[in-house]
Amino acid sequence: MTLDDLGPRVVLMGPSNAGKSTLARAIGRARKMPVVHLDLLHHRPGTDWVPRAPDAFVRLHDAAIQQDRWVMEGNYTRLLPQRLARASGLILLDVSTRVSLSRYVWRCWFESDRAGALEGGRDSVKWSMLHHIAVATRASRRRYRALPAGLDIPCIALPSPDAIAEFYRREGLVR
Template sequence: MASSLTLAELGPRICILGPSNSGKSTLAQAIAAKTALPLIHLDQLFHLPGTHWQARSEAEFRQLHLDAIAGEKWVMDGNYVRCLPERLIRASGIILLDVHPARSLLRYIRRTLFDAQRIGGVVSPNQREHLTWEMIRYLLVTTPGHRQRNRRMFEQWTLPKVFLASPAQLIACYQAWELSRAR
């Protein structure tokens, strides 16, 4: 782990950021289970319930985001960088997953083939995740640029922060914080 911070040192409002399929939701669930912090998946705020990734209106999403960050305690996973400044004003700590695009691609393929009912961080029994070329392209072409942007932002953040750049660091973090991976 790139930082020796304890989970408690990240405080009661933790943002988890990183590429798609990097493990943000799984880590957020583990932290919420350990700390009893309310769990907020930004994908669930952005997308309409009961749909396959159909977006809400921008105004509705922004209001849901503002309502969510107004809470006194939470662990929140998701990027939505356009809303990040407001989120960071309220956040007490940040975790950045910096997973290589190839690892994200493997996680995405595994999820769509073997864990297909998991959408937006939660199990959705009436929906199935589908392998798409659009997402594969996003992971391999768009994600590398986002990783560089995320690293630059991370260097500027002054909140307590943790940078996890490899599967080994993520595993070490789970062990150090005594987190369990619920499936």
């Protein structure tokens, strides 16, 4: 299956620091699709990742999914049913917990300009995020792997950094 098989509204999901934002930006650039970073809708700009009011996030999310074309990255599974109802395809990324943790620390310490960064904010290593990556993400990974079985849209699973890199090469995407 190729990226073209996924249609004009692509959902990109996976654990924190799997590369969702970077891949979404590459797909958006290559396919001339608007990129929606759910973290940016969920959090207030100019803050240290302070969430918006839940109803404000829902309004922004639901307005974004009504567009004709998009690549949307992020999980926020509470809103996943309406997102998948509008989606024409799904990409599932996975990387190990070790890779997620090392990428998280790296981006906080060394990346000042990254895809999906909060405008006016700065990433910093937080205990809550380390815990989320190391503990909570395990159950999410299992749910994400089972997700395609119940869907009527095409899905591409990229279960490792090597598979993700191969997808970039095969699709002619540039990071």
